Amino acid sequence: MALIQITEPGVAIDPHQRKRGAGVDLGTTHSLIAVVRGGSPVTLPDASDRHLLPSVVRYESEGITVGYAAVEAAREDPFNTIASAKRLLGRGLGDIADRKQLQNYQFTEESAGMVKLQTISGEISPVQISAEILRVLVLRGEEALAGRLAGIVITVPAYFDEAQRQATRDAAALANIPVLRLLNEPTAAAIAYGLESGDQGTIAIYDLGGGTFDI
Numbered sequence: 301m302a303l304i305q306i307t308e309p310g311v312a313i314d315p316h317q318r319k320r321g322a323g324v325d326l327g328t329t330h331s332l333i334a335v336v337r338g339g340s341p342v343t344l345p346d347a348s349d350r351h352l353l354p355s356v357v358r359y360e361s362e363g364i365t366v367g368y369a370a371v372e373a374a375r376e377d378p379f380n381t382i383a384s385a386k387r388l389l390g391r392g393l394g395d396i397a398d399r400k401q402l403q404n405y406q407f408t409e410e411s412a413g414m415v416k417l418q419t420i421s422g423e424i425s426p427v428q429i430s431a432e433i434l435r436v437l438v439l440r441g442e443e444a445l446a447g448r449l450a451g452i453v454i455t456v457p458a459y460f461d462e463a464q465r466q467a468t469r470d471a472a473a474l475a476n477i478p479v480l481r482l483l484n485e486p487t488a489a490a491i492a493y494g495l496e497s498g499d500q501g502t503i504a505i506y507d508l509g510g511g512t513f514d515i
Contacts, residue, residue, distance in 0.1 A: 319450035321480055322441045323488070326430060326454055326468065328386045331355050333437040333452075335445065341492065344444045353440075356383045357432045359419040366436045378404045380419045385433075388415055388426035389471070390463035414467065430471035438477050451478035458484040458507075486515070 323334045323341070330352040334343045343351045350368070358370035358381040365373065374381040382405065388396060392413045406418040416423040434452075441449055456468055465482055472479045486505045493505075506515050 320445055320447055321451050321453065322449055323453045323455070324434065324437055326386065326433065327355055328384050329355055331433050331437060333441045335441065344441055346440055353433065353436060355386065355433055356381060357385070357429045359421040359424060361420055364432055366432050379406065382417060382429050385426045385429035389430065389467035390461065391415060427467050427471045427474060430468065431474040434472055434477055435475045438475070451480040453481050453483055454479060455483050455485045455488045458486050
């Protein structure tokens with residue numbers, strides 16, 4: 301499979317400049333981070349050799365918990381344990397009124413039109429929740445690579461509108477993580493399966509995730 305270099309439009313590629321980058325699947329139910337090693341993509345595990353990170357964040361008076369520990373606390377502390385924040389990125393109250401899976405949460409709406417959730421730590425936005433997940437993933441990546449990441453590529457659903465895409469960028473910015481590019485999830489799947497090889501024909505890509513389904 302040919303090597304594809306992803307940069308922001310208008311940015312020249314310096315063939316002598318090598319920086320560490322990673323791909324992030326910021327998922328509805330689980331997230332992960334991956335890099336290319338020896339020409340092949342590999343996902344990076346945590347210290348317990350788990351490659352997936354539950355996209356769940358718990359807010360406590362003592363601090364913030366992300367991932368498996370947050371999942372374990374969801375039953376006893378549902379109002380402060382937020383899952384599926386990806387569904388809320390760039391969305392207002394009217395957009396989520398019929399979301400039964402979100403009925404455990406207490407929502408408010410800020411002036412910018414995006415919902416916030418009431419927690420023990422105060423009002424928290426989906427951008428802040430997503431930023432916590434990204435921080436954990438990037439820290440995992442930097443520990444695995446023994447060096448700082450220059451930036452990440454984040455995959456998003458193909459149906460995401462500009463407000464949702466900007467909210468994703470804002471989450472990375474809040475976590476002080478440079479975004480090299482946003483890439484549609486079906487496009488990422490197509491690249492992974494080598495559709496750039498030049499084979500002729502009509503090929504359908506099904507991206508069946510834990511919370512979204514693109515074709």
